[in-house]
Amino acid sequence: MAIPFRDAAELERLGAAGFLRVRPDGVEGAWRAALFLTNARGEPLDFAYNRIRLPQRFLWRAPDAAAYAARRLAASLFEVCPRAPVLLLALAQETAPALFTRELDLAVPAARLAGAGTPPAAGEDAEDVTDAEEGGGVGALRLLWAGRAPPAEHAARLLLLQLSQRGLLAEPFDRAEAGLVEVYGLLGGAGEGDDDELVAGAPER
């Protein structure tokens, strides 16, 4: 039986925030990614991870390769993740705007997190936000929403408010990185598989 948290119902109601990281894997043409889900207090809920390697890297244009890798990895992570986030965040320095605005059709608000003053790309809606420093946050940031920013009454807003007040907008990305290191090691490189086929993500519990 679960040991109850205080305000468990409130936490449950706010839902989960998803932090998506897509990182080079240390080998050219290889990437690793994680989808890290936390509750409003930053406590870990789920951690999905995967990696991809693109052979004949020289045949790809760099932006195309990165965009393709991000798309395939994100799709594989969303496929295996057991719960839907209420809010999806990625780092602007890692993911191109097109991932959320063109490549994927998302039913939840999604935004790229960027430094203050970062101009939005086409199809993005910019919103300034503060990551509270008392809880370890980094201060002024900017959210680049895919499409329109969610309205005030949207569930994602409440969740976003909790995260920002606790300084948990940027910090979970660091933990996601630490999780990837735990799974794959430090820039360990994509593994060699026997199977050349494109493998759909299989849940591993």
Place this chain on the structure above:
Amino acid sequence: MTSWWRERPSADGLGQAALLPLRPKLDAAGVARLEGLALFGEPWEQRRRREPDEDGGEFPQPPAVSPGALAESLARRLAAVLQPPLASWLASSGALDWPHPFPAYQRDGILTLLAREALLLADDMGLGKSVQALAALRILVHQRRAEAALLVVPAGLIAQWRRMARAWAPELRLSAVHGAPADRAWQWRAPAHLYLTSYDTLRADFGEHPSSPPRRRTWDVVLLDEAQRIKNPDAEVSRLCKRLPRRRAWALTGTPLENRLDDLASLLEFLAPWQEGEPPPRPVAGMALLARHAALQLRRKKTDVLPQLPPKQVVEVTLELGPAQRASYERAEREGVAWLRGLGAAAELPHVLELVTRLKQICNFCPATGESAKLADLDDRLETLAAEGHKALVFSQYVDERFGVGALRRALARFRPLAYTGELAPAEREEVLATFARHDDRRALLLSLRAGGHGLNLQQASYVFHFDRWWNPAAERQAEDRAHRLGQQAPVTVYKYLCAATVEERIDAVLRGKQALFDQVVDDVSLDLAGQLTPADLFGLFGLEPPYR
């Protein structure tokens, strides 16, 4: 699960078709479920079923090389790595909610407890050693660095620790191990994060067989409160505490031990991790003892952290009655309720108040044996305060030799307390006050509420004890203000005693529900429960209905 996302066709048309022949290699995605306090990836129900049986034995370990075990190992590591950072745990608006923000010295204490395998936390009384320990335990559990901790405390403080755990670590499951042996058997086995027991119970339940409850697991933390209890190395409880298998050893004491090397040596033997089968900790002596003590102790004095302390802090101490006192209390309550019932329609508020007064007196001292849970706690605290060089005021609404100031004076004789009551002539009162002010060796002043509750300047004292409550906020403030007033150099710590499972606790609960009454300013210092509780409240204290006229 695809209801919330889908991939769109590639915009340029060239992308997907062109890329497929290049055969990107996508691994099988993995996912680790981490939520809740299903510690180390295993729900409580499963762990409970794996508890060793009466014949003993280790907790069964998962097989070493199965794929499931590898996944479990990864999930464990991820559960630890993916926890929020430490700053977030301690922040007032961080990952956890706390009743109050931590002053800097308490944050330092918590961080030190988290960083060390062994620590002697020896802060001055009133600086929140228990709070720091509970906060550190809470964070350890959330970080997946601890599963189960054993807290060994004086028997009279079990209720107090339970109350504090509810306030400071509400989501941690606590099993209080005390009472009859049959009850204790399942209390030891109940799934919990914190196991709270007394030194006496530990001594009773610590068997020679390794499967005896306190020994059959390696505790992630063993915490000893009032750790000077194990200062005698030859005492059984001292030897047993040192044989508790543990990964971390924390000891709390307010008693300065710098000048008591023999006491220190025994305590330092406990302050180290230890496992069954390892050689017993070696006694440390001489300069090595002092060096080890310095390395293991964290001690802050009130004067060290003055700027961080509120001018006055109030601590409610909930105590369990001892056996004889409990028996007297319950007999008196039973007989009193029967008497009230017998009065029927003739029962009036003064009758109820008479019973309340009688029971409050028993909560002070057992009429048959003189046993007193409050006195035992007060005695301990006065010993600590005296050693720290502080002075204390002790207020009671009673002056007599059985339940009030007279009884306290006799029972606390070793502290040579002074007494200030209305029975003293004016000149005698002045002499008492002058002696308390001038003589450093006179550490305690016992006062009746009526005589000493207002008008006196007693800033020499920085600790105030309300031995019994009269639930009159203004009267209590007036008494506290004898110490907490202009000219006071130190923060004042106020202790208010409450006996668990008694009319004292019930009155306190009713009044808390009537929060507005706490804010009223009442001029009269007399016990005025009738003015604060309705007839229904008062009769309801004993499960009775007020008679209607």
